[in-house]
Amino acid sequence: MTDIVRLVESIDDVPTVEETDVILEELRRLPRTPENIKLMDDLLEFRSLLGAAE
Numbered sequence: 001m002t003d004i005v006r007l008v009e010s011i012d013d014v015p016t017v018e019e020t021d022v023i024l025e026e027l028r029r030l031p032r033t034p035e036n037i038k039l040m041d042d043l044l045e046f047r048s049l050l051g052a053a054e
Helices: 002-009 017-028 034-053
Strands: none
Touching: 002 017, 017 034
């Protein structure tokens, strides 16, 4: 979880699609708890909104 925290802290503004993909990749390495699954789902939804805005 520390890697994800560092990634998120390093983002100054709204994350890019690429930054979001890196965060998703780190989340996929974590155990599939309900909380982590919810985070991934929310981040995937956010990523789709970012992609639509490009």
